[in-house]
Amino acid sequence: MKEYQGYLIDLDGTIYLGEEPILAGKRFVEKLQAREIPFLFVTNNTTKTPEAVKEKLSKQFDIHVTSQTIYTATLATADYMIEKNLGKKVYVIGESGLKSGIEAAGFELTDQEPDYVVVGLDTQVTYQKIATATLAIQKGAHFIGTNPDKNIPTDRGLLPGAGSLIGMLEIATKQRAVIIGKPEAIIMNKALERLNLIKEEVIMVGDNYETDIRAGIDNGIDSLLVLTGFTPKNAVKDLSIQPTFVIDSLDEWTF
Template identity: 70%
Template sequence: MRYQGYLIDLDGTIYLGKEPIPAGKRFIERLEKAGIPYLFVTNNTTKRPQAVRQNLADNFEIQVPLATIYTATLATIDYMAAKGLGKKVYVIGEAGLVEMILEAGYELEEVEPDYVVVGLDSDVTYEKLTVATLAIQKGAHFIGTNPDKNIPTERGLVPGAGSLLALIETATRVAPVIIGKPQAIIMEKSLERLGLNAEQVLMVGDNYETDIQAGLQNGIDTLLVLSGFTQKADVAALVKAPTFIVDSLDDWSV
């Protein structure tokens, strides 16, 4: 089957940490040559799309238009715009997340914000968590940028945004609306950006729990590439199989 568009993960699919995956670069070049639209879909909220693009260019020799990069930050902003509750927000997150929300026309407010947005924040404090908790208790709409409980680092698995969300949910007894993969919101917004429907698109990624589940849970065909998180030994135990599985993106014809 020929797909009219692609949603593509980055780390583990196009590159692996700081190491290139040559097949990933060749895959993007084939899409470009065929004129097939694609969107990189990432849960990372610590980097602005410009930085993601620069990383691809500088470290992996992959040149792509800025419009092909769709982060959980952009999806969060798109969600708030569609929700239309107001322009006041309290944010727990890195500078990139905060700056982009402000650039979208929102104002920071601690006491009675319309939204509380929580993403990964390496400088999180008890006071920040307290402000968020009190605002949600007063009725602010609780948004989590992504559900990732952990982040793999050289030190091991450290807390991710999902861990902060769990703490605030415990304190408020309010479940957040979660934006990032594998949830529906980022996938629906990605399809809107491509101008295609779910049946026309293939989700490509290396992580069964996020990338492939994002497709499985949202009616999008999936291509699992065994170049990163999910290994060949894991495949037999998968509850629901991806639509396609390849060892390398060199094995996939667009």
């Protein structure tokens, strides 16, 4: 088996499941740490800062990492805007993790003539927020969607995700958003830059075929589908393009 120099790893469904631990996920991380293999958690979640994710991993799941090992769609969005260099004014539909991350990168949050409109998951979204974003995009603001996830799994069922809000604005403005998160190239390329590795040296590990595994397939990165979360075992045979590897548990993976 190929020896990978680095790992890109999803969180929910892979390392933990909602508020429940996946013990094989904890053991997997500890094996990487023991072997000093670089890894980066790559998540589409924009509601939490890397520091908050680090605290959750530590307190809830006894997984101890630095915040530098956590790369969120918020960070990738900020990195993209810095590179794009269209200005510093941003209108955000999203929660505190997204807003604080964008501010920390040196941008000003405003609803007055923004250079960018950034849309992520916002559980307090209102018609007025959608209207403000629509008008700003129509006036030329660069339209960014943090991630394409149409739904988020909860104990109540599948609820609207960031992708649903982005879709609403795409219809209202007749413009397509630039999507940052998995499976798009932007977050994957930025994650590789963070690891200082190339595509051929890493593998993408996750439970969701549509985001995690397609992020690998679509961007020329090997992929490892673990059947502990979103994609069920009975769906694997019908996948249009197969992952590089499929396992039931991360305990099965050998380094």
